[in-house]
Amino acid sequence: MKSKFTLEINKPCSEKFSGFKKTELGGFCGSCQKEVIDFTGWSSQEIINYFNNNSNQKTCGRFNDYQLGSYVEPTKPNRLNYFKGIGVACLSLFSFGISNAQKENTPTEIVAQKLKNQKNTKPQNTFVVKGVVSDEAGPLPGVSIHLQGTTIGTETNFDGEYEFPRQLKKGDVLIFSFVGMDSKKIIVENKETAATILMNVTLESYLCVIAGEVSIKKPFKSKKSFWKKKFKNEK
Known part of the structure; x- marks a missing residue:
């Protein structure tokens, strides 16, 4: 099942991150006595993994503005399609090899082409x-x-x-x-x-960086969906 959630910062922190004492994952804010995790260099998958494993605890984070929003766990590739792809690739390579063998130049033509290329090439520093x-x-x-x-x-x-x-x-x-x-x-x-x-x-930065306590929102599940899933499992 896909994991989906939305990250928001409702009240951005006004403290300067550059003044925080460095920690393993970011910096320690002396004002609120909390570690602020620096997510600005993290990939989407790393952010998904972190919040899936730490969904029950409060997190203060520092993000690029584009990193805030909805996240969906990517689906795993279909193994059958993967092996089909390998088969198609092998067949293509085999056909390509036959085609090249049919179009191969004679030794005399290859030598003549090399001499022509060498003549037209000027040495550059x-x-x-x-x-x-x-x-x-x-x-x-x-x-x-x-x-x-x-x-x-x-x-x-x-x-x-x-x-x-x-x-x-x-x-x-x-x-x-x-x-x-x-x-x-x-x-x-x-x-x-x-x-x-x-x-x-x-290089100069063009992004807006936002820090503060992270709000995690997950999709709403109705009671109807809950009982429907439970009834299906009991069957």
């Missing part, structure tokens, strides 16, 4: 790009960095540091993105023609 990504509070872990127009990318580590996985050239564009932050596009330059260049980036 490439270099390593690395640095630190921060926000107003300091180094920011988990920032996504990818090369525009490709799927090549990386993420910042716990200290906000990154090193792009492949060497770049002048004019390449890196996109820095993080949930709740304005993305940044930066054109790569290498004015000093160094083998490694440092590119430190600061």
Whole structure:
């Protein structure tokens, strides 16, 4: 059965979270003498798991505004459909292999094509790009960095540091993105023609962050639904 509930904060807290004493899950508010759990970096599934396991206790939390609202436990995938999908994928790969074998070029054509590509390729100076990504509070872990127009990318580590996985050239564009932050596009330059260049980036938040005691609302169940379910189980 799906688990469904709605999270709300009816009375937002006016205390500054940055002034709280740090705890394992967030910070301790000296005003109300409670731990405020910082949910801003949690995924939807992590939030669902937490409130399913702690539904009987009061929770003070800090959320991005988009995290407040309704949550529904995702349904488990159908195993039969899963195995059907594998069968279709295997059949597709088999057909693809046959098709490629029929269209394969002759050795002479392959050599000629390689020579043509080498002739048209001009050598370009490439270099390593690395640095630190921060926000107003300091180094920011988990920032996504990818090369525009490709799927090549990386993420910042716990200290906000990154090193792009492949060497770049002048004019390449890196996109820095993080949930709740304005993305940044930066054109790569290498004015000093160094083998490694440092590119430190600061991201700015655009989300409203709300903290306070969490109100959990679950769907109303009528007595009629209760007796209907009970009668069905007794049968």
